[in-house]
Amino acid sequence: MATTSARTTTPKRHPRSLPPMPEELPLPATFGDWYDTAATNLGVAEKRDSGARRMLAGAVMLAGVSAGAGLVAGPVAVLSGDGAPGETADVASLVIGPVLALGVLVWWFWYRRDWARVRRLRHAWSRSIRDPRVLALPARPHQGQGPDPEEQHDFRARERAALAPYPGLRSVGGVTGGLDAVRAGLYPIVFLAGLVGILATLGSDTADGEVSRALPLVPLVVTALWATTRAWQRVADSSALVALQADDRRRWAGWRVVRGVDHPAPATPWYRRLNWAVLPIALGALAVLVFRVGAGEMTGQAVVIGLALCVVPAAVVSVSFLVRSLGARSQGGTNGVGVQVSADDVPSLGPVSVTPGQGVLRAAADGMALDAGGSTVPVPAGSALVSGEPHAFATRRHWILLPDGSQVPLTCGAVRPLRELAQGAGLRVL
Numbered sequence: 079m080a081t082t083s084a085r086t087t088t089p090k091r092h093p094r095s096l097p098p099m100p101e102e103l104p105l106p107a108t109f110g111d112w113y114d115t116a117a118t119n120l121g122v123a124e125k126r127d128s129g130a131r132r133m134l135a136g137a138v139m140l141a142g143v144s145a146g147a148g149l150v151a152g153p154v155a156v157l158s159g160d161g162a163p164g165e166t167a168d169v170a171s172l173v174i175g176p177v178l179a180l181g182v183l184v185w186w187f188w189y190r191r192d193w194a195r196v197r198r199l200r201h202a203w204s205r206s207i208r209d210p211r212v213l214a215l216p217a218r219p220h221q222g223q224g225p226d227p228e229e230q231h232d233f234r235a236r237e238r239a240a241l242a243p244y245p246g247l248r249s250v251g252g253v254t255g256g257l258d259a260v261r262a263g264l265y266p267i268v269f270l271a272g273l274v275g276i277l278a279t280l281g282s283d284t285a286d287g288e289v290s291r292a293l294p295l296v297p298l299v300v301t302a303l304w305a306t307t308r309a310w311q312r313v314a315d316s317s318a319l320v321a322l323q324a325d326d327r328r329r330w331a332g333w334r335v336v337r338g339v340d341h342p343a344p345a346t347p348w349y350r351r352l353n354w355a356v357l358p359i360a361l362g363a364l365a366v367l368v369f370r371v372g373a374g375e376m377t378g379q380a381v382v383i384g385l386a387l388c389v390v391p392a393a394v395v396s397v398s399f400l401v402r403s404l405g406a407r408s409q410g411g412t413n414g415v416g417v418q419v420s421a422d423d424v425p426s427l428g429p430v431s432v433t434p435g436q437g438v439l440r441a442a443a444d445g446m447a448l449d450a451g452g453s454t455v456p457v458p459a460g461s462a463l464v465s466g467e468p469h470a471f472a473t474r475r476h477w478i479l480l481p482d483g484s485q486v487p488l489t490c491g492a493v494r495p496l497r498e499l500a501q502g503a504g505l506r507v508l
Contacts (some may be wrong), residue, residue: 096195097122099322100206101187108208109234110218110502113227116206125195131256133261134178136147136305137185143297144397146179151293170508197311205320207231207247214425214440232330232422237339241330255316261309269302325466332464332508336479342508395471402473402491414440415496418473419450428484437488439496446503448478448486455486459504464496478505 097119149171156166192201206212214232219224229232229242239267272295279292320433334340367384370376409416421434437450439457446457457478466475473491478486501507 079487108218109215110227120203121249128198142182144294146175148294150175232326236330257313265306272299406492417490430484461505463500464508
């Protein structure tokens, strides 16, 4: 990105054209100008990546390919010797079926030729206001129309009277997350339905029936599996962005407390941190399971397999966190913990900077010391340790706030030992 003093405007583009990547544009004069450009380009990328027209095109492709497979299924069964005695293959179906399927697939791959770039554009523009060079741009007076760009990132709004309840980039002309959520729930059901349909043909009386009924379902299963993968990618990408914003809120809320701008939030009881919304679902599923076992509709083996499908992923995640915690404790030795210093995603606020990489945070005579990047950074008593939100898969993020305004971002798997070590060294733990 190159800085320019002229205010950038998004030119009108052809409906099929795509916006450039963020790094391909020069930096404008103000943060608000960049926000406007990012909101417009994100809207274009979202509409191309998640619009209803894309679902309609997929349905047309699936119908065409399934029709072609259905036309050719019967003649193939006859030619393979599984047809009725004296039955002859329909030559027209043998020709029209493959031509129809291939023609639809050619159109489909032409239609989706730029979807990979659209996916990358959506990811890049959704995070484009998080670039430290963008966050360092001057402010633009708000005109009172739409959201104030200065409130859409907690770093920009850290000194204001209050932080915005829902920060983040708001796209212009894009789509909501509702359609992505529908896709993530609908496509797996379609995939399972198609898979069950194919398996059901294995019990058909004749091989002719198996082929004629199973072949049209193959495109459905393949398409639904591919669409499920992409739908879950969208949800995962959105969830990761929400997690970053939640960490931002923890970080800058803690900064405001340390600077005396705000008061610390009261501690939340453990029972309020739990997601009680899933309790009725779990109890309902347990009641159905007990009822079906009591009625003899499920065997003990089926129950064991079902429980394993639920327990094994949770156990894998728990073990991964345990391994990370034990690794951090062993790296720190007897009086410290191992940490991973990361690159900061905001402009520097102080003179101290630490090279990203593996490090050790240990107790010292007057506070703590961070050994990382071939040097030792003193962390005197009176500094602060701010912890981010706990995440389901990622290691928890933390920030050391030094008295001179500098901040050191890091991740650590041993959360409790890290916070206890900081508290014992005289740091303010938030």
